[in-house]
Amino acid sequence: MAVISSIEKLEAIYGSLDTIGEASTAKVADHVTPAYARIIEAAPFLVLATVGPEGLDCSPRGDRPGFVRIADPKTLLLPDRRGNNRIDSLRNVVRDPRVGLMFLIPGSGNALRINGTAEVETDAALCGSFAVEGKAPRSVLVIRVGEVYFQCARAIIRAGLWQAESQVDPRSLPTPGAILAEMSAGRVGGEAYDTAWPTRARESMW
Structure with a gap:
């Protein structure tokens, strides 16, 4: 097997960061820009990636469009809605704050990616501000944005993700x-x- 075991060997196949086009790097911001804010506010679904002593976890999060609140350009608020109470993601965040988010919008070919850190907040007023039908989440993830950028549409196009015939x-x-x-x-x-x-x-x- 031809296993790649070094960055040098990997870059010999794909090229280094210095050789990729500017479009692949200019899109990266260290905060939520106005354009990226519009995507976050329209998204009804994201996948939350966390890491802990037991390994990695990737968990879906879905709600009404705009369910992730932009507190400021460096801070997002994600309510923890009802689930199965395994709380794998929250257990991980308590022990290792690193998180990754991928937002998807039905009909849009692009995905939005955010990497940063998070903490679990249980302030009653904050949780209450996310109440739906009189029911507040038990906690809210406060996410500090490290980097944000869009992912090109190739994967979604290849998957035919939003096409009716793909269902x-x-x-x-x-x-x-x-x-x-x-x-x-x-x-x-x-x-x-x-x-x-x-x-x-x-x-x-x-």
Whole structure:
């Protein structure tokens, strides 16, 4: 196997940072610019990457467009909505503040990437300011922006991500209930889990 084991060997294939086009580097800012703010405010979905002693974690976050609040050009606020209470991301942030975010907007070919650090804030007034239908998040991630830049559209175009013909019939995939039943030897999950899920989701969305 031809395993790359050094930056020098890697750059011999792809080139060094000095050789790439300016468009690949001029887009990087150390704060949220007005143009990048418009993307953040329009995004209903992001993926949050964190790291901790057990390794890496990558977690989806979705809400109404603009759910990530721009406190100032160097600070973002991300409410922690209801989930499964594993809190993998929050456990990691408490122990290692480094985070990465990737924002996606349905219909847009570009993604927005932000790297920085975060802390878990539980101030009652802050959490209350993010309440939806009278329900506030239990915590808010305060994210300090280190760098922000857009990712070109090639990956999304190749994936046909927003094209209707790319959608997969959910019936062709294993359901969460089926997966749980298989993984737990039938102790949890199954058809009853899948049947109850829509109601459970509606009642615990926020």
